[in-house]
Amino acid sequence: MTTVAVAGGTGGVGKTLVETLEQQSKFRVIVLSRSESKENSATGTSGLYVQIDYNDVPGLTRQLEHHNIHTIISAIGLTSEETCNSQLNLIEAAEKSKVTERFIPSEYSFIQTADLLPIDSSIQFWLDAANKLKNSSLQYTRVIPGFFMDYWGMPHVKTNLQPYRFGIDISSRTAAIPGDGNDVICMTYTYDMAQYMIKALDLDEWPEFSIVVGDQITYNQILAIVETILGEKFQVTYDSVDQIAAGNVTNPPMPSDLGYSQEEITDATALVSRLTVNGVFELPKEDRLNSLFPDVHALTMSKLLEDSWGGTKIHLK
Ligand SMILES: NC(=O)c1ccc[n+]([C@@H]2O[C@H](COP(=O)([O-])OP(=O)(O)OC[C@H]3O[C@@H](n4cnc5c(N)ncnc54)[C@H](OP(=O)(O)O)[C@@H]3O)[C@@H](O)[C@H]2O)c1
Numbered sequence: 418m419t420t421v422a423v424a425g426g427t428g429g430v431g432k433t434l435v436e437t438l439e440q441q442s443k444f445r446v447i448v449l450s451r452s453e454s455k456e457n458s459a460t461g462t463s464g465l466y467v468q469i470d471y472n473d474v475p476g477l478t479r480q481l482e483h484h485n486i487h488t489i490i491s492a493i494g495l496t497s498e499e500t501c502n503s504q505l506n507l508i509e510a511a512e513k514s515k516v517t518e519r520f521i522p523s524e525y526s527f528i529q530t531a532d533l534l535p536i537d538s539s540i541q542f543w544l545d546a547a548n549k550l551k552n553s554s555l556q557y558t559r560v561i562p563g564f565f566m567d568y569w570g571m572p573h574v575k576t577n578l579q580p581y582r583f584g585i586d587i588s589s590r591t592a593a594i595p596g597d598g599n600d601v602i603c604m605t606y607t608y609d610m611a612q613y614m615i616k617a618l619d620l621d622e623w624p625e626f627s628i629v630v631g632d633q634i635t636y637n638q639i640l641a642i643v644e645t646i647l648g649e650k651f652q653v654t655y656d657s658v659d660q661i662a663a664g665n666v667t668n669p670p671m672p673s674d675l676g677y678s679q680e681e682i683t684d685a686t687a688l689v690s691r692l693t694v695n696g697v698f699e700l701p702k703e704d705r706l707n708s709l710f711p712d713v714h715a716l717t718m719s720k721l722l723e724d725s726w727g728g729t730k731i732h733l734k
Contacts, residue, residue: 563603
């Protein structure tokens with residue numbers, strides 16, 4: 418039985434991967450975490466929980482060998498130099514481990530390339546990991562699902578992601594849309610990405626980029642679908658490309674007690690708006706994993722919106 422470890426398996430994407438992997442009896446699933454196992458498991462799942470120190474590469478290598486970990490899926494939240502270094506150390510330990518052969522770095526977004534660094538400097542975290550893997554003997558693939566659809570189904574959709582609003586806040590019938598609303602955005606539901614990734618574990622060869630797409634849609638189309646579902650018109654503003662370039666963006670209403678300052682929210686809106694109007698979420702149509710695994714029926718945006726909001730007219734203002 419192949420042992421698959423999920424680093425950061427306690428987080429939003431990681432928990433989803435662990436839950437989905439555990440439904441397959443052919444994998445032994447291990448969660449790698451910096452913390453001690455909480456009572457009844459931090460993930461709420463039955464996977465073996467191993468505490469690790471990302472700063473101790475020899476110790477990490479010993480743990481990988483001791484638990485016979487063949488494949489590592491990283492779902493570390495890459496938000497800082499520190500988290501980036503944790504993942505780089507894990508790659509180094511995996512390269513040194515005699516039993517570890519495959520590594521999926523934490524990415525799960527658009528195709529991050531050096532030419533996009535002026536738009537988003539944090540892309541360097543992803544590039545550093547990809548370069549380290551390229552120069553290793555590990556097999557790797559960078560999983561690219563576009564935007565996670567889950568955000569537009571919150572709070573009704575099943576998801577482990579932290580609540581956040583991008584572009585359209587359906588609860589308050591308000592939209593703050595980047596650009597003219599016609600940029601194409603590829604979107605995938607987290608649990609569907611997990612299904613595709615588990616199927617990809619069986620492939621003998623991995624492509625550099627494993628692209629999966631549940632749907633491709635624009636903000637204007639999402640707005641039209643949800644206005645039809647709810648039978649209500651939204652209050653809509655559009656931020657022009659010039660406004661976005663100047664950082665003068667409109668935040669959609671956010672969930673309460675998010676834990677971020679207004680400045681952090683504006684920075685995040687400005688960043689995602691810049692990325693959106695630069696078209697990064699329109700992913701290549703060729704060589705998507707979807708065509709390899711037609712038995713996975715990924716959720717479309719209209720189905721997610723209908724399932725999440727179809728019965729909510731009466732309950733919301
Ligand atoms: N495309 C999209 O729409 C989208 C949306 C959300 C996320 N993502 C991507 O998905 C990936 C995972 O994001 P997430 O939101 O699931 O992350 P998250 O919940 O913020 O964090 C995941 C885990 O990272 C671990 N972690 C935190 N700091 C660490 C450190 N210094 N060193 C090592 N591990 C650390 C923690 O696990 P322990 O405390 O157990 O060690 C945490 O549970 C990221 O690459 C993110 O960019 C994409």
